[in-house]
Amino acid sequence: MLRKWRWSLLPISVMLLSAADQPWKDKESAEWNEDDTRQVLSDSPWAKTVIPSVDNSANNGQRRSGGGMGRGGGIGIGGIGIGLPGTGGMGRRGGMGGPAGGGYPSGGQRGGHSSDPIQPPTLKLRWESASPIREAELKARETNAPSIDDAHYAIAVYGVPDRMAQGNPETLARQLKKQATIKRDGKKDLKPSSVEVLQREDGPVVVYLFPRSQEITRQDKRLEFGAQIGRLHLTQFFAVGDMVYKGKIEL
DSSP states (O other), X not given: XXXXXXXXXXXXXXXXXXXXXXXXXXXXXXXXXHHHXXXXXXXXXXXXXXXOEEOXXXXXXXXXXXXXXXXXXXXXXXXXXXXXTTSOSOOTXXXXXXXXXXXXXXXXXXXXXXXSXXXXXXXXXXXXXXXXXXXXXHHTTOTTOOOOOTTEEEEEEXXXXXXXXXXXXXXXXXXXHHXXXXXXXXXXXXXXXXXXXXXXXXXXXXXXXEETTSOOOGGGOEEEEEEEETTEEEEEEEEGGGOEETTEEOO
């Protein structure tokens, strides 16, 4: 009985420790150490980790249609196979085609033509326009952080694979804009006014800009951000009541 009682206290103690270890509540940003800064940027009410679902039906469709997969070869752009006769089976990244398999011998993964399902990447989401995120980025000396104006809420998605953000930047941004929303209970969905795709050395960053003219308040309670990037479908919830910094809601 004593052993069971001790084990029952463990989850409570862990929750108390977690609640106390929130630098954005207990410290000024000037007092944040490296661990505090990392936590604000990766595991806080404004920063989440999400593993998206992947639409692998596109792979099967390519194999059936021969787009970038069959003997005729093809060019894959942005993860979409386009069968072009006489291309000699060029792979998506320009690899010379082999027999009936695509860009590399046996249709290997390097040519982007494997029949194996794509494994989802781990993405990082940040509510980029919130002041604790901006202050943590300054603290971490992230000189290439996205620039955000005061007229927009901004959510940035990090960790997007290069192949999901290829093609003409303006065309890509228009497509991504159509495939993103912030949902609120009992209210009209928020749609981004624009999307920016930032090409960085460590990979592309997709920034969704939502007009602040459609104000988000504490009464909204829970926000559901949803987006599609190529074959990736992601959904993440944000609790407005937790997004408090220096006594006020920060978004």
